[in-house]
Amino acid sequence: MTKVIYLDNNATTAVALEVFEAMKPFLTEEYGNPSSMHTFGGKIRKNIDASRQAVCDLLGANDPSEIIFTSCGTESDNTAIIGTLRSYPEKKHIITTKVEHPAVLSLARYLETQGYRLTYLDVDEGGMLDLNELKSAIDNDTVLISIMHANNETGVIFPIEEIAEIARMRNIAFHTDAVQSVGKIPFKLNQIPIDILSLSGHKLHAPKGIGALYVRKGTKFSPFLIGGHQELNRRGGTENVASIVGLGVACELAKRNLEDENTRVRKLRDKLENAIVEKISNVRVNGNKNSRLPNTSNIGFEFIEGESILLKLDEKGIAASSGSACTSGSLMPSHVLRAMGIPFTFIQGSIRFSLSCYNKEEEIDQVIEWLPAIIKNLRDISPFTNKKS
Numbered sequence: 001m002t003k004v005i006y007l008d009n010n011a012t013t014a015v016a017l018e019v020f021e022a023m024k025p026f027l028t029e030e031y032g033n034p035s036s037m038h039t040f041g042g043k044i045r046k047n048i049d050a051s052r053q054a055v056c057d058l059l060g061a062n063d064p065s066e067i068i069f070t071s072c073g074t075e076s077d078n079t080a081i082i083g084t085l086r087s088y089p090e091k092k093h094i095i096t097t098k099v100e101h102p103a104v105l106s107l108a109r110y111l112e113t114q115g116y117r118l119t120y121l122d123v124d125e126g127g128m129l130d131l132n133e134l135k136s137a138i139d140n141d142t143v144l145i146s147i148m149h150a151n152n153e154t155g156v157i158f159p160i161e162e163i164a165e166i167a168r169m170r171n172i173a174f175h176t177d178a179v180q181s182v183g184k185i186p187f188k189l190n191q192i193p194i195d196i197l198s199l200s201g202h203k204l205h206a207p208k209g210i211g212a213l214y215v216r217k218g219t220k221f222s223p224f225l226i227g228g229h230q231e232l233n234r235r236g237g238t239e240n241v242a243s244i245v246g247l248g249v250a251c252e253l254a255k256r257n258l259e260d261e262n263t264r265v266r267k268l269r270d271k272l273e274n275a276i277v278e279k280i281s282n283v284r285v286n287g288n289k290n291s292r293l294p295n296t297s298n299i300g301f302e303f304i305e306g307e308s309i310l311l312k313l314d315e316k317g318i319a320a321s322s323g324s325a326c327t328s329g330s331l332m333p334s335h336v337l338r339a340m341g342i343p344f345t346f347i348q349g350s351i352r353f354s355l356s357c358y359n360k361e362e363e364i365d366q367v368i369e370w371l372p373a374i375i376k377n378l379r380d381i382s383p384f385t386n387k388k389s
């Protein structure tokens with residue numbers, strides 16, 4: 001089989017070789033429980049501490065004790081939200097947006113059935129928020145603002161620094177789902193008053209099944225997983241040592257690769273996007289180009305279905321993802337693109353390309369060479385009336 005051209009890094013990433021090598025001993029000979037009294041287990045604690053420090057460093061946080069390891073981004077988001085609500089049982093209003101990942105949005109919908117009042121902020125055609133809408137949504141009952149940092153479908157980056165300031169002024173907890181942005185753009189949490197932040201290992205070349213939560217010192221917080229005393233009594237469950245070690249190494253690598261991500265990878269993304277816009281008619285880039293992750297491009301191809309494009313790309317060994325079907329597998333068009341008011345003829349033909357530091361220019365050139373013919377052929381057989389290529 002020919003090597004895949006992998007352009008679906010917002011879905012998941014390859015585990016870095018360095019990460020895999022660092023994890024190996026903890027899956028074989030170093031299998032002790034870090035909570036054990038004996039040296040065999042207890043000595044592993046220092047490896048967990050080193051990983052905590054690496055996550056702290058990547059985030060530019062003040063103290064490693066502000067990092068809690070979890071099992072994934074979804075657990076981090078659920079912990080942040082439920083943990084905050086448990087700490088302020090008298091307040092019942094939550095503010096979020098219409099374009100969050102289901103890890104937040106589905107929980108928000110569930111909370112509505114449990115007596116909470118939710119405000120879902122709109123976005124404009126570029127996928128951006130209106131901060132005045134946020135300010136006017138806040139009332140005396142608001143307990144939490146949960147707004148993502150970068151959107152997984154479009155890569156649009158929200159101004160979390162300003163949102164954090166608004167939350168701080170009103171004395172409201174602010175959580176941000178930074179699953180897509182950590183490792184792709186720099187962070188200085190010691191300079192931004194974010195209270196809680198979620199991240200996930202498999203989006204930055206660590207394995208699936210490991211995540212972390214940053215909880216600023218002094219933030220009121222109650223655990224979500226109630227059990228043992230692990231993670232300073234903030235998350236019960238025996239530590240996933242190998243994956244925690246892997247996440248630490250992935251964070252060190254990400255810190256070193258930030259420059260590459262924001263120069264070389266950005267250039268490759270732009271090359272792909274510009275070539276598509278130039279060579280193919282009736283396309284649009286979905287998402288504000290001035291505030292976007294360097295690796296993501298969401299492009300709508302009018303008059304065809306995204307799934308057909310994906311299948312044709314797949315035949316050529318190119319892995320991308322569709323912006324038209326939501327992650328639940330339902331046939332409903334993307335809630336993100338709908339919230340942006342993108343015309344339906346473009347939504348249904350929207351494709352997300354997401355790159356990583358492992359992508360090479362030859363791969364992008366290959367996609368640029370093949371894609372126009374794929375689109376032309378699909379449009380030629382499209383049942384939609386306005387056939388254009």
Ligand code: PLP
Pocket residue numbers: 010011071072073074075077101103148150151152177179180200201202209211
């Ligand atoms: N939040 C965002 C923005 C995501 O993109 C994802 C995964 O795609 C998640 C949360 C969930 O992360 P995980 O797959 O680690 O549960």
